[in-house]
Amino acid sequence: MTYPDFKVIVIGGSAGSFSVISNILSRLDPDFRIPIVLCLHRLKHVRSGLVEGLSLKSVINVVEPFDKEKLRPNTVFLAPANYHMFLELDGTISLSTEESLNHSRPSIDHTLLSAAYVYRDKTLGLLLTGANKDGAAGIKRIHDVGGYTIVQDPATCDIDTMPKAALQLFEPSCIASPDKIAEILNGIHRELRSK
Incomplete structure (x- = not known):
């Protein structure tokens, strides 16, 4: 399969x-x-540990961005505890403490919707296991603007509410297990590298 040049x-x-x-x-x-x-629901008052835990496993750099920090390659940008995270037209990240959405701050929908607005069909959206419906509307929006969407196979989820909520709204580009998701992402990266 040939993929677009995802941003x-x-x-x-x-x-x-x-x-x-x-x-x-x-x-x-x-x-x-x-x-x-990366937007993960997390405890509001626990500010440390998640970056460190992910960094132990990740082969690329994991950071919690500052407000107005620029996106860059070879980096995972994790939404800080108790902040919404938006992508901006100038290629930066903005952080906000406005009201919770779907009982969540950070809200997955806010992050996905902003990505769809800025990067449109150059966006790859991925929704994983979870216990509420946050993210379903956002990943559908990425689909609607022509982006590529992956939803974790509910059969492989600890809690399948989040992926099932998305699957009730639309048919994603791919439904995949975690192992398959990693294969897809590497395939996209290698194709991009070979261009």
Whole structure:
């Protein structure tokens, strides 16, 4: 399959997603170029530990971005605790403490919707295991603007509410297990590298 030149990969997840994203990040090519924006539901008042935990597994750099930080290759940008994370037209990340959406801050929908608006069909959206419907509307929007969408196979989820909510709204480009997701991302990266 031939993929577009993706400018960003945006991943959302909630309950059970730490082990899934750790597995995916551990299997990426070390020179993986496409910036990854990661929005995971997390405890509001626990500010440390998640970056460190992901960094132990990830072959590429994992950071919590500052407001107005620019996206860059070979990096995972993790939404900080208690902040919404948006992508901006100038290639930067903005952080916000506005009201929770879907009972969540950070909200996956906010991050995915902003990616769809900025990068349109050059967006790859990925929705993982989770316990509420946050992210379903956002990943559908990526689909609607022509982006590539992957939903974790509900049969492989700790809690399947989030992927099932998305699958009730639209048919994604791919439904895949965590191992398959890592294969797809590496395939996209290698194709991009060979151009």
